Amino acid sequence: MRVTAAVPSRKRRRRALERAKGFYGASSKRIRTVYDAIDKADAHAYVGRKQKKRQYRRLWTVRINAACRLQGMTYSKFMNGLKKANIEMNRKVLADLAVNDAAAFTALLEKAKAAC
Numbered sequence: 114m115r116v117t118a119a120v121p122s123r124k125r126r127r128r129a130l131e132r133a134k135g136f137y138g139a140s141s142k143r144i145r146t147v148y149d150a151i152d153k154a155d156a157h158a159y160v161g162r163k164q165k166k167r168q169y170r171r172l173w174t175v176r177i178n179a180a181c182r183l184q185g186m187t188y189s190k191f192m193n194g195l196k197k198a199n200i201e202m203n204r205k206v207l208a209d210l211a212v213n214d215a216a217a218f219t220a221l222l223e224k225a226k227a228a229c
Contacts, residue, residue: 126144129144129147129148129151130144130147132147132151132154133147133150133151136150136154169205170204172208173204173205173207173208174188174204174208176208176211176212177191177192177204177207177208177211179211180211180212180215180218181222184219184222186222186225186226190225190229191222191225193225193229194224194225194226194227194228194229195221195224195225195228197225197228197229198224198225198227198228200221200224200225202221207221
């Protein structure tokens, strides 16, 4: 007697085809290309998760810099002033203050100017 493992094989293929729904052409139809497409998609997703962190930090830096320049100061001098004034705030919070609470950001800016 020969064991075919038909049920697990079909289940594995069905799972792969489900993940490949919406892919272009044979990448969503033929099982061999589906496996390749899924592997490539997983690799891109892994890289994308790392890039997302970089991109957000760049966005926060740009927002902080724009708010600083409106007040006549550069980003690097502002961050240096905060460090000298022993104010430890991450860029995410600073960018949020710059966008949503201009008064609080201006107060921080004045403290940074005084510390320089």
